[in-house]
Amino acid sequence: MSDVVLTATDGAVLTITLNRPESLNAMNPELLDTLAEVTRRAADDPAIRCVVITGAGRAFCAGGDVKAMAEGNQQAGSGGSSLVSRADVLRQQEEVSRLLHEMPKPTIAAINGVAAGAGLSVALAADLRIASDQARFTTAFARVGFSGDFGGTWLLQRLVGPMRARELYFLSEIIDAARALELGLVSRVVPHDQLMDETMALARRLAAGPTLAYARMKDNFVFGETNTFADTLTREAENMVASARTEDHRNAALAFVEKREPVFHGR
Known part of the structure; x- marks a missing residue:
């Protein structure tokens, strides 16, 4: 399996790590396809009782790979795949959000750095979010002329209310971990060097539960x-x-x- 997504098992806890640290774990097609498949397997595996998702290096996930998008746009302009087929592919990749939100076991996002765009949406899909005090959050989509994907609009308005969610999407402002906690985007904020210890302690507790x-x-x-x-x-x-x-x-x-x-x- 591709090394752009890593998995590690600790008892009944599976940790999924986005592993493109050189690009802040930006989502290219390889990462998206692999992530959807890994998450599907985790959802179906009865031996896994809790799932943690995090990022390697300085970021949780910076969202879509804008460089790859720009290259794809050039190809589309010269006769690429149709709008419908591209939407179908994206919808299959978006399954990671649905699975984190609906799979019959607890899911935790350990947010170690920036969570932006689709990366924020994926984090919001988890049941619980623990953030490093160095984490930063932004919807980001408006900055590149996008409307948003991976369920962020559906999830965010249920967490912070419709008006605040619209503001966060329209303005794409960057908020720090303390503000994210105040808004209810995360369940707790911990010192950066304690993030995974705190996350795994919670994950093991949930995995041992009913x-x-x-x-x-x-x-x-x-x-x-x-x-x-x-x-x-x-x-x-x-x-x-x-x-x-x-x-x-x-x-x-x-x-x-x-x-x-x-x-x-x-x-």
């Missing part, structure tokens, strides 16, 4: 994003009853009565 319950929690959240309150109550009830039938629930209930810590096996 993964079947986490999957149903995520299902409730995702369902509720596009359905009514009444329908979401029904979905919650169905998932609650299903959770009650698991071995993990029975063992945890007994551990609660016996005043000891439960052990979850994902069954």
Whole structure:
């Protein structure tokens, strides 16, 4: 597999690292295709109970590779692929955002530096975001005449509200980690040299938790994003009853009565 995306397993935690540090992990076609495939495998692997995504070097991800885009635009101007086919390819690459958002296991973005454009969108798709105090954030799209992709518009307005999301997209201002925490873009900010230690401690905790319950929690959240309150109550009830039938629930209930810590096996 291409080395533009690296993977490492620590117990039940999979870390995905974007690995084009010389270009601030900018997304070229090779990275995008590989990232989508790696994330799909992680979503489908029952041995993986938590997924971390981060970047190598000084950046999380600077967004799309503008140099590659400019070259692609020249080719398109001389008879390249059609608008529809290019959109289809992009949509398949965007699956990384959907998978991080919907896969039935917790996902964490460890934001070690700049997260811009599609890189920010991918970070927003994770369930939790831990940022280095050196991290910087920008939507960036307006700076290069783009409208945005990888789900950023859908995700951002749910985090900060429609008006603030529009402002962040229209102006493409760069915000620091403290402001990102204030806005609710990240769940915590830590010293730069502690980022991966803090992230992995959280990831291991989640991986040791009730993964079947986490999957149903995520299902409730995702369902509720596009359905009514009444329908979401029904979905919650169905998932609650299903959770009650698991071995993990029975063992945890007994551990609660016996005043000891439960052990979850994902069954």
